[in-house]
Amino acid sequence: MTQSLVTSAIQFDIERADLVDAKLKEFRPELFGKEGLIRSALRDQGVHFMSITVVRGDTGEPTHLVFEMSVDGEPQNAFDTVGTRLAAFVSDILSVAAIQPTGSLSQLLASHHVRTGQGLFDVPGLDFCGTPGMTVARIKREYLLARELRSYFDTHPAAGAPLAVVARVRDFVKANADLAPLLSAEPFPRLAAEDPSRLDFGFVLSLAFRGLLKFFWPVLCLLGLAVIAATIVAGLSQGFAVGVIAFFLSTMIAAVAILAVVVSVYVGLRRLEAANTPVDTLVNPDVMASLTEAENLKDTQQNHLAGISIMQAGPLRGLTLRIAFWVIGQMATRRFRPGFLGDISTIHYARWLRLPKTNKLLFFSNYGGSWESYLEDFITKASGGLTAAWSNTVGFPCTENLFFKGATDGDRFKRWARRQQQPTWFWYSAYPHLTTARIRTNAAIRQGLGTISTEDEAAAWLGLFGSKVRPATLIETFEVQTLLYGGLSKHPYATCLAIRLSDDSKQACAWLKSIEDQITFGDQPPADRVLICALTADGLRRLGLPSDIGDAFPTAFRLGMGSSGRANLLADTGDDQAGQWLWGGPENAVDAAILIYADSEPTLASYAGELISGIDAAGGRVLHRVTPTPLPQPKPGESAVQTVREPFGFADGISQPIIKGTRRWMRQSDAIHAVEPGEFLLGYPDTRGFFPPSPQVPAAMDPGNLLPLAEPTHSRGTLQPDFSTSGAAAARDLGRNGTFLVIRQLAQYVDVFNDYVGDAAKRYADHPAVPDQLDPGLLPEWIGAKMVGRWKDGSSLVRYPHGPATRKQNGGHFRPDNDFLPGAEDPLGERCPLGAHIRRSNPRDSLAPASKDELSIVNRHRILRVGRGFDASGANDPEEQKPGLLFMCLNADIERQFEFIQQTWATAWQFHGLENEVDPITGRGGGMGRLTIPSPRGPLNLTGIKDFVRMRGGAYLFMPSRSAVRFLARLGSN
Structure with missing residues (x-):
């Protein structure tokens, strides 16, 4: 429905201005009391807001009685309503002002209607409405609905599946004759997130x-x-x-x-x-007392602002004012949601206009909250618009290029704004207890009640009652498998089962359904045991996922780690080739992997036995099992978990990205390692602000509405949910809250490594690159540290170039350091070589020293490592007896993250400008590997580096969300 913001300005004698102000003040009880006569007269008349203000003229200028109104319908509706419903009150005011109407009151207001525009010959003006298209009647009806539903939830707490709760609420509303019509949604401006790209060069x-x-x-x-x-x-x-x-x-x-x-x-x-000469004086105390008396009234959540400014002299300022209004209007239309100015959502309405035949620029606004918060919102979030308009007036803070500075000088701007302000004594609001945010929330409650059809829509709708919209970056914790939140150090015992599922999809689905309630989700796992489940592309096919949906998964995942196409990329050639793997190769491909973590060895053994029996009973079988070495636990009296060391003896698991929105991020905000959740989870924005592609499922395949919508406009960065369209026929997001798990079983040849560093220490003992400060007994460890980039205790070479930190601290407790920037602190690699393992696996700022942009780029390629070392000494096959690392990592994009690290950083012979070097620890140099160790006295070239690590098996897997697990487990019954 059309809404009109109407202004009428009637001239009168300035000598009567004080009398008129006093008369306006007399009517305040009739405006704000529940049974006030003016309030009663305007009730249900379609008038949102109304005020009457005296604008005093300067010498030679007329004084005006200004009526400004926001009404449903055309402007004439406002004039007629005032002329009929408020005739007695307004006539009394006109009498005090000595204004003698020649016709009806409605005609008087219409004849003095100030029509504004932004053309060269229009009266300059600009209007803004915070609740466009919403009538007074609708706002009140939706308030009633929301209030009744809140009362309903007081006695009927939401319990069970969200969609079932919504169904019960709908039954309640249908049974109420007054509320039942509200099940039909009315159009509501979309509240989708703003798109910064809309302000492009072309625009x-x-x-x-x-x-x-x-x-x-x-x-x-x-x-x-x-x-x-x-x-x-x-x-x-x-x-x-x-x-x-x-x-x-x-x-x-x-x-x-x-x-x-x-x-x-x-x-x-x-x-x-x-x-321009800014005026920086304080407001007159008497005026300030009047302003505060008129504000923050009891039983209202709103305030009114009337600002009267004096235009700077000259036609140029008239032109720049028009330009400012036009640009603000164009930007608001192009850049912001309907009813919003950026993140400012407190304005019910606002209007600027230059009063004809005067030098006055008027500003009227009805807003929620306090004057202080209202001005702070503009200062911090939308100062350009205020500056552009008011910079054309006298005394405004210094500006540049019309739109800049000015209002950003917050304290001076607020002083200036107070000096322009005039108390609003006559002010009416149809719903003074409501803010714009509450009005929008009530509209969303009604809209959603009539349209939602999926579980995630229902959950978002229930969140409107006492909560707020989930931001796009806030992880839906209990939908995500627990492994994302850490390596489960409090569950020291673990095993990994690589599984082949039954060829019968019904049996395969039955197996998944049998364990779906045992899979662990969220960041607070049970104390005794944890179960993680992930599926390969073959596994998804065995569960019955159609090929066209499976084809929407990334190429690397679909082809699999053991495919010939990934071999060269990953350097899985020679004796690392998939044909020689213990599992995951072309002859022993797996469909799923389950990871079991336990607080004790008996718990692990018992639970693993149960799961293996269930796999066998469902027609599947365990192809391979890896049991990591139990993690070291605190000794009696110690509170910290002991440092985990990998088979070569180096502290492991030190450098990890910190996912924004997780508990770890809340406890430890780290600019170097903090990354957006979309780098590790599908359905969330990544570092660049985009949502990673995610496989979708037609709505018909999800009759139980288990999966979230593929385009959840109710949750992606909105201030209120947008339920404008039903999700019943919309595609579902199979990937949201899921991630990709990479598993690689790596055998580590510890004896070969130790022999090499020992021989190298003897060979290079007298080399000038060996620092004089180094203890000769540390030379073998120094060689190994140069290859890794850290000492065995975890201390970095960047910060501790001549010896491990624990040695300097006489063995005291040391927490491995991780906040260093190798590019800025060691640009030449004289402490940590440019080709060292940690500098290859996470270059940080190494490629562009001290560059924040480079850190952002590198963080696009981070992985979350969740692996554990293992000792396979009890295996029958001698080749399987080698200790090693069950390398596991999580990432949202296997190619951009894990494979990029492996190909572009770890095994790239030209990394960082080097020549014919690969990662000295994980690289496959075939005995021809080398590492350049720079020093001020010349480089030391480690040559003949052997292969210390061999690939023994692995797979690319998808770790689904709780909803996706439920959906996949029911494919066999669809």
């Missing part, structure tokens, strides 16, 4: 061109006529060819002329800005 260029046409068209017309005249005269007198030349020359001259006009306007503006 700015278009804005400049349209502005030139709008405000400089008289100049353009004159110059156009001059061009035509010059062309005709030259053509008639000198011939056609000369006429054409004259046309082009005169056009060029005209273009220069219009440019000169624009430049002169800009230069004039800058001169006016430089000459």
Whole structure:
């Protein structure tokens, strides 16, 4: 429905201004009391807001009685309502002002209606409505619905599945004759997140061109006529060819002329800005007392602001005011949601206008909350618009280029704003107890009640009662498998089962359904045992997922780690090739992996036995099992978990990304390692603000509405949910809250490694690159540390170049350091070599020292490592007896994260400008590996580095969300 913001300004004698103000103040009880006569008269008349303000004129200017109203329908509705419902009250005010209407009150207001616009000859003005399209009646009905539903939940707490709760609420509403019509949703402005990309260069260029046409068209017309005249005269007198030349020359001259006009306007503006003298005085105490008396009234959540400013003299400021209003209007339409200015959502309505025949710029606004919070919102979130409009008035804080500075000088701006303000004594609001946020929430409650059809929509809807919309970056914790939140150090015993599922999809689904309630989700796992489940692309097919949906998963995942296409990329060649793997290769491919963690060995053994029996009973089988070495636990009296060491003896698990939104991030905000959740979870924004692609499922395949919507407009960065369209037929998101798990069983040849560093220490003992400060007994460890990038105790070479931290601290407790920046602190690699393992696996700022952009780029390739070392000494096969690492990591994009690290950093022979070097620990140099160790006295070149690690099995798996597990487990019954 149309909404109108209407202003009428009636002249009267300034000598009566104080009397009129006093009369307006007399009516306050009739405006704000529940049974006030004015409030009763305007009730249910479609009037949102109304105020009457005295605007005093300066010498030679008239004084005005200004009526400003926000009404449903056309402006005449406002005039008629006041003329009929408030005739007695307004006539009393007019009598005090000595205003004698010549006709009806409605006609008087209509005849003094101030129509505003942004053209050259319009009265300059700009309107803003915070609840567009919403009538007074609708706002009140939806408030009633929300209030009744809150009362319902007081006696009927939400329990069970969200969609079932919503169904019960719908039954309650249907049974109430007053509420039942509200099950039919009305149109509501979309509240989808703003798109910063909408302000592109093309839009700015278009804005400049349209502005030139709008405000400089008289100049353009004159110059156009001059061009035509010059062309005709030259053509008639000198011939056609000369006429054409004259046309082009005169056009060029005209273009220069219009440019000169624009430049002169800009230069004039800058001169006016430089000459402006800001006024920084405090508000008169008596005026301030009146202002505060008129604000923050009891039983209302709203305030009204009437600001009266004096325009700077001259026509140029009139032009820049019009330009400012037009640009603000264009930007608001292009950039913001309907009813919003950025993140500011407190404005019910606002209006700027220049009062005709005066030097006054008026500003009226009805807003929620306090004056202080209202101004702070603008200062911090939308200062450009305020600056552009008010910089044209006297005494405003210093500005630059019309839109800049000014209101950002917060304290001076607030002083200035208070000095412009006038107490609003006569002010009416149809719903003074409601804020814009509450109105939108009530509308969303009604809208959702009539349209939602999925579990995630229902959960979002229930969140409207006493909660708020889940931000796009806030992880739905209990949908995510627990492994994302850490390595489960409090569950020291673990095992990994690589599984082949039954060829019968019903049996495979039955197995998954049998364990779905045992899979552990959330960041607070049970104390005794944890179960994690992940599936390969083959596993998804065995469960019955159609191929067209499976094809929506990333290529790397679909092809699998053991495919020939990944071998060269991962350097899985030679004796690392998939054909020689113990599991995960072409002859022993797996469908799933389950990870079991337990607080004790008996618990692990018992639970693993139960699960293996269940796998066998469902027609599957365990192809391979890896049991990591139990994690070291605190000794009696110790509180900290002991440092985990991998088989070569180095502290492990030190450098990990910190996912924003997790408990670890809340406890330890780290700019170096903090990354967006979308780098590890599907359905969340990544470092660049985009949502990673996620496989989708047609709605028909999800009759139980188990999966979230593929485009959840009710939760992605909105201030209120948007349930404008039903999700019943919308695609479902199979990937949301899921991630990809990479598992690689790596055998580590500890004896070969120790022999190599020992021999190298003897070979290079007298090399000038060996620091004089180094204890000779540490030389083998120093060689190994240079290869790894850390000492065995976890201390970094960047911070501790000549010995491990624990040695310096005489063996005291040391927490491995991880906040260093190798590029800034060690740009030449003289402490930590450029090709060292940790510098390859996480370069940080190494490739562009001290660059925040480089850190952001590197964080796009981080992985979350969740692996554990193992000791397979009891295996029958001698080759399986090697200890090693069950490497596991989580990432949202296998190619961009895990594979990128492996190919572009770890095994790249030219990494960081090096030549013929690979990762000295995990690289496969075939005995020809090398590492350059720079030093001020020349480099030490480690050569003949052997292969210390061998690939023994692995897989790419998808670790689904709780909802996805439930969906997949029921595929066999669809």
